[in-house]
Amino acid sequence: MILKDGNKNKDLVKKWNDISFFRYPVKTKTIKKDDTLTDIIHEYCDDFIQDGDIIAIAESVISVTQNRAYKFSEIKYGFFAKLLSGFVTRTPAGIGLGTPQTMQLAINETGIFRILCAAGIAAITKPFGLKGMFYRIAGERARGIDGPTENTLPPYNKYASLLPKNPNKVLDDLRHSFSDKKIQFCIVDANDIGVNLVGKYNKNFALHMKSMFTDNPLGQGSESTPFLIIREF
DSSP, rough: EOSSSSSOOOOEEETTTTTTEEEEEEOOOOTTSSHHHHHHHHHHTTTOTTTHHHHHHEEHOOOOOOOOOGGGGGGGOOHHHHHTTTTTTOTTTTTOOOOOOHHHHHHHHHOOOHHHHHHHHHHGGGTTTTTTTHHHHHOHHHHOOOOOOOTSTTTGEEEEEEEOOSHHHHHHHHHHHHTTOOEEEEEEEEETTTTEEESSHHHHHHHHHHHHHHOOOTOSTTTTOOEEEEEEO
């Protein structure tokens, strides 16, 4: 087990509702598609976790273990993917669906009809200053597609990935595997400009977890810290 004393000088301690919480990034090996998520968490977290802890998991590593990460150069795309990707605005968070490859993954994931509807509505509303309509209509599974970035841990700096499949079942399986301890879990899709939780959570817990990730304590690259143990003190 290896714990890190923060990533990129980010504080280990964060407050929420006037309560202080320790945040321990857990450094692991490079996780691959043949790895089992529960085994990896047991291997790297068992010696440290306590009753009442929360283990937050980067959504990207779950996608890897579910074989939902695809080598960018091997993604075959069609006419609509090439056409529509040209209209997508890229953000500092990444390329999003602004490439034919990632747009094709969105089409595969949500269906061409929904993507075309999203593109049509975005085209109509954008001149009126309504931004982001494409992703609102395309939905979470399209919005959550990650393209390759230079700062991502190799070899995944050359991969695109989908959101985890059946995240609520993933959470249930984790709770069952750790039933001997009072551990809570959440799946986080975070970067330096935003935080999303993957799966269903009660409102208070979701607000708490989002507050823990506003500074992106896991990082996106060489940190190799896909798990964050959160503990009240």
